[in-house]
Amino acid sequence: MPQGGELPPAKRVKLAPAPRRAMLLAPPGAKRPPLAPSAGETQRRSLPIFQARGPLLSQLRSLESAILIGETGSGKTTQIPQYLYEAGIGRQGIIAVTQPRRVAAISLATRVSDEKKTELGKLVGYTVRFEDFTSEETRIKFLTDGMLLREAIGDPLLRKYSVVLLDEAHERTIHTDVLFGVVKAALKKRKDLGKFPLKVVIMSATMDVDQFSQYFNGAPVLYLEGRQHPIQIFYTKQPQSDYLQAALVSVFQIHQEAPSSQDILVFLTGQEEIEAMTKTCRDIAKHLPDGCPQMVVMPLYASLPYSQQLRVFQAAPKGYRKVILSTNIAETSITIAGIKYVVDTGMVKAKKFSPESGLEVLAVQRVSKAQAWQRTGRAGREDSGICYRLYTEDEFQKFDKMTIPEIQRCNLASVMLQLLALRIPNVLTFDFMSKPSPDAIQAAIEQLDLLGAVDRKEDQVTLTPLGRKMAAFPLEPKFSKTILMSPKFHCTEEILTIVSLLSVDSILYNPPSRRDEVQSVRKKFISSEGDHLTLLNVYRAFKNVSGNKEWCKENFVNNRNMTLVSDVRAQLRDICLKLSLPIESSRSDTRNIRRCLAHSLFMNTAELQPDGTYATVDSHQLVAIHPSSVLFHCKPACVTYNELLHTNKCYMRDLCVVDADWLCDAAPDYFRRKLRAAKN
DNA sequence: GAGCACTGC
Numbered sequence: 001m002p003q004g005g006e007l008p009p010a011k012r013v014k015l016a017p018a019p020r021r022a023m024l025l026a027p028p029g030a031k032r033p034p035l036a037p038s039a040g041e042t043q044r045r046s047l048p049i050f051q052a053r054g055p056l057l058s059q060l061r062s063l064e065s066a067i068l069i070g071e072t073g074s075g076k077t078t079q080i081p082q083y084l085y086e087a088g089i090g091r092q093g094i095i096a097v098t099q100p101r102r103v104a105a106i107s108l109a110t111r112v113s114d115e116k117k118t119e120l121g122k123l124v125g126y127t128v129r130f131e132d133f134t135s136e137e138t139r140i141k142f143l144t145d146g147m148l149l150r151e152a153i154g155d156p157l158l159r160k161y162s163v164v165l166l167d168e169a170h171e172r173t174i175h176t177d178v179l180f181g182v183v184k185a186a187l188k189k190r191k192d193l194g195k196f197p198l199k200v201v202i203m204s205a206t207m208d209v210d211q212f213s214q215y216f217n218g219a220p221v222l223y224l225e226g227r228q229h230p231i232q233i234f235y236t237k238q239p240q241s242d243y244l245q246a247a248l249v250s251v252f253q254i255h256q257e258a259p260s261s262q263d264i265l266v267f268l269t270g271q272e273e274i275e276a277m278t279k280t281c282r283d284i285a286k287h288l289p290d291g292c293p294q295m296v297v298m299p300l301y302a303s304l305p306y307s308q309q310l311r312v313f314q315a316a317p318k319g320y321r322k323v324i325l326s327t328n329i330a331e332t333s334i335t336i337a338g339i340k341y342v343v344d345t346g347m348v349k350a351k352k353f354s355p356e357s358g359l360e361v362l363a364v365q366r367v368s369k370a371q372a373w374q375r376t377g378r379a380g381r382e383d384s385g386i387c388y389r390l391y392t393e394d395e396f397q398k399f400d401k402m403t404i405p406e407i408q409r410c411n412l413a414s415v416m417l418q419l420l421a422l423r424i425p426n427v428l429t430f431d432f433m434s435k436p437s438p439d440a441i442q443a444a445i446e447q448l449d450l451l452g453a454v455d456r457k458e459d460q461v462t463l464t465p466l467g468r469k470m471a472a473f474p475l476e477p478k479f480s481k482t483i484l485m486s487p488k489f490h491c492t493e494e495i496l497t498i499v500s501l502l503s504v505d506s507i508l509y510n511p512p513s514r515r516d517e518v519q520s521v522r523k524k525f526i527s528s529e530g531d532h533l534t535l536l537n538v539y540r541a542f543k544n545v546s547g548n549k550e551w552c553k554e555n556f557v558n559n560r561n562m563t564l565v566s567d568v569r570a571q572l573r574d575i576c577l578k579l580s581l582p583i584e585s586s587r588s589d590t591r592n593i594r595r596c597l598a599h600s601l602f603m604n605t606a607e608l609q610p611d612g613t614y615a616t617v618d619s620h621q622l623v624a625i626h627p628s629s630v631l632f633h634c635k636p637a638c639v640t641y642n643e644l645l646h647t648n649k650c651y652m653r654d655l656c657v658v659d660a661d662w663l664c665d666a667a668p669d670y671f672r673r674k675l676r677a678a679k680n
Numbered sequence: 681g682a683g684c685a686c687t688g689c
Contacts, residue, residue: 100687100688101687101688102687102688128688128689129688129689144687144688144689145688145689146687146688146689147688147689149688149689150689171687173687173688174687174688175687175688175689269685270684270685271683271684271685272683272684301685301686302685302686302687303684327685327686328685328686329685329686331686332686332687333686333687348685348686349684349685349686350685350686351685351686362684362685363685364685406686406687414689418689473689474688474689475689503689506684571689624681624682625681626682626683626684627681627682627683627684628683628684632681632682633681645683645684647683647684648682648683649681649682649683651683651684653684
């Protein structure tokens with residue numbers, strides 16, 4: 001057993017945060033209507049929210065916007081759209097319910113259509129990328145927030161919809177944040193134009209509601225009771241200098257004391273850390289004293305193959321305890337039943353914007369209070385639970401209240417392009433709930449200007465015809481530009497494939513334990529011209545065997561992601577056809593492909609320095625070739641890259657070897673400016 | 681010389 005570290009409870013806190021200004025919607029002892037309900041009805045009526053149905057509906061009927069706060073398990077997401085529909089509210093149009101994740105939109109639609117005893121896609125449907133299960137009859141529609149945003153480009157007033165429910169608003173995804181502004185504008189405009197009114201309901205689990213309410217012109221806040229089980233929280237007495245060691249101690253302390261049927265979920269920061277900890281736990285578990293239960297240790301992170309992710313849902317054999325070591329994927333995206341204990345290291349790996357370098361940095365950092373509560377809540381889903389926080393209560397008090405919204409942490413080029421396509425009068429002064437910094441907005445406009453997507457005249461930014469075409473693609477602007485450039489180089493077929501490959505998670509799987517095998521098998525795909533062409537080779541080989549699963553396994557290719565690549569490619573190809581783009585293949589001519597890439601990635605180039613390092617042309621930033629690149633051991637004179645990733649070093653990812661001459665052809669003004677800046 | 685949190689269109 002590991003020595004050191006300490007975990008005797010310093011303090012116990014009951015998880016029962018009280019709302020500050022409550023308009024309670026669950027009057028104690030409220031009477032149910034005396035009707036004989038069916039089995040499904042009985043289940044619906046047993047939800048806590050049912051008690052509040054009457055007062056809730058009378059509020060929602062009269063309000064144009066509302067903030068609805070409900071803890072998990074309140075049933076708000078499945079019931080409110082049905083209540084509205086059943087009460088005849090919003091019958092002039094469709095009731096939309098947005099979700100940050102596809103799987104959630106699909107499973108919620110399935111559940112609600114079951115409850116309504118209708119076929120999925122009729123009264124109740126869903127729309128996510130690649131899948132549209134809706135029809136003329138659909139009145140309740142679940143969709144991803146990104147999907148509603150894309151629909152808004154075609155119709156900024158969202159005229160199809162009578163009600164928009166923005167769910168999981170506390171997650172503050174970039175799409176939800178843009179939608180806040182879009183629905184707010186649509187609400188006002190529809191009122192001004194005398195169209196049928198839009199109703200907006202923001203649904204959130206957070207306690208920090210003032211910001212939502214203020215933004216929506218003082219919309220009332222309605223509180224729903226949830227069905228969260230009580231969770232005991234233990235803080236450490238002393239700050240822990242080594243959270244990994246502390247996590248290890250906690251896991252084995254729980255393991256020795258608790259019945260083996262009670263599972264443990266540990267929050268860690270990344271793949272490498274989780275794999276190492278998995279190994280350590282398994283090693284220790286082999287040498288446990290007699291009488292101690294056995295242990296099954298399972299890693300969980302997004303890049304783990306799907307089949308291995310599924311293991312966390314299987315119950316451990318009798319007498320074994322399940323210990324899941326996870327990234328923040330288990331915070332929201334994956335819900336595991338039967339978790340009794342949560343061990344929260346209080347750390348997360350996340351992107352943040354570094355003002356001094358102006359770069360995005362991926363770094364291990366403290367979670368926010370809201371995030372810590374979210375993790376804690378994972379212990380109390382079926383029964384009461386226990387959460388070990390591997391930090392002191394004083395430390396917790398110093399955590400940020402909320403996680404900084406995504407919109408303030410990332411590159412805004414896509415968002416700005418979308419706002420322009422939405423015909424927002426002035427994108428520079430768009431009414432964001434949480435405004436990004438003016439610098440971030442300027443940088444995004446700058447990037448769009450370089451790509452030729454916008455015109456700038458004084459303080460007015462407008463979309464060019466090219467920019468409007470770019471907005472039609474569900475891609476980062478630089479990738480849309482690459483596709484739109486490709487007819488000039490007669491390689492649209494190849495560029496479509498490459499862009500699809502880049503916009504999906506890695507199609508190559510690298511099990512650390514079989515590194516040598518991976519390297520030898522992968523040799524046959526490697527192109528000395530870089531990662532883009534290597535990926536193209538893998539895709540061509542995959543298509544040659546018609547996506548054979550055995551082939552994928554033998555070649556460490558992720559079959560699921562590869563299928564997704566085909567879907568993306570088909571979608572992009574459709575858009576090209578709609579834009580009447582000629583689609584040609586360059587066949588074996590890879591030079592044209594690289595020239596095309598140089599013409600759209602010219603602002604992402606780096607040159608080999610005399611000392612063997614690389615420096616970017618744009619800002620002379622010292623950069624290195626990422627170890628995942630096929631060029632890792634090579635030293636080409638000049639490369640373009642898709643992105644910079646700042647971890648321990650500043651790495652270029654996805655590289656392509658190019659000629660310096662091509663770059664000057666691609667953007668003569670840009671390079672003249674850079675040259676002049678270098679002289680000064 | 682040595683590494684990649686999580687979503688989504």
